[in-house]
Amino acid sequence: MSRAAITLSTLSLCLAIFGEGALAKSRVLLPPAQYDRPAVNVTVIELPASQVHAKCVALGAPAYIRVPGDSTIEGCSVAFDRLIVVPTPSSVGWEKYACIWRHEVAHINGWAHDHPGGRHSREC
Ligand SMILES: [Zn+2]
Numbered sequence: 799m800s801r802a803a804i805t806l807s808t809l810s811l812c813l814a815i816f817g818e819g820a821l822a823k824s825r826v827l828l829p830p831a832q833y834d835r836p837a838v839n840v841t842v843i844e845l846p847a848s849q850v851h852a853k854c855v856a857l858g859a860p861a862y863i864r865v866p867g868d869s870t871i872e873g874c875s876v877a878f879d880r881l882i883v884v885p886t887p888s889s890v891g892w893e894k895y896a897c898i899w900r901h902e903v904a905h906i907n908g909w910a911h912d913h914p915g916g917r918h919s920r921e922c
Pocket residue numbers: 812813814815901905911913
């Protein structure tokens with residue numbers, strides 16, 4: 799499961815991506831360009847999509863950011879610990895994986911949790 803022993807902090811935890819309804823394809827908010835870049839020294843936990851929500855909750859994800867009708871967490875980050883939790887590509891497909899990755903890494907790069915400047919695009 800996790801790739802390293804990690805001391806986790808609930809500080810800077812971000813619920814990242816939300817579905818928009820049980821039947822709708824979830825959409826991933828992309829960051830502004832200044833945060834949409836690679837990051838170094840990031841611990842990545844990849845889990846089957848069905849396990850991501852529970853892991854993010856276990857990390858201390860607050861429960862207040864939820865889309866009505868679909869409270870599933872698809873990825874999260876703990877910027878203080880430079881940790882992201884993402885679903886495996888095989889469980890969501892490479893396109894969605896890349897979108898979730900970009901979103902979470904952007905938080906490591908300083909993108910605030912209320913997603914200022916976030917944008918939807920066709921790709922995500
Ligand atoms: Zn986010």
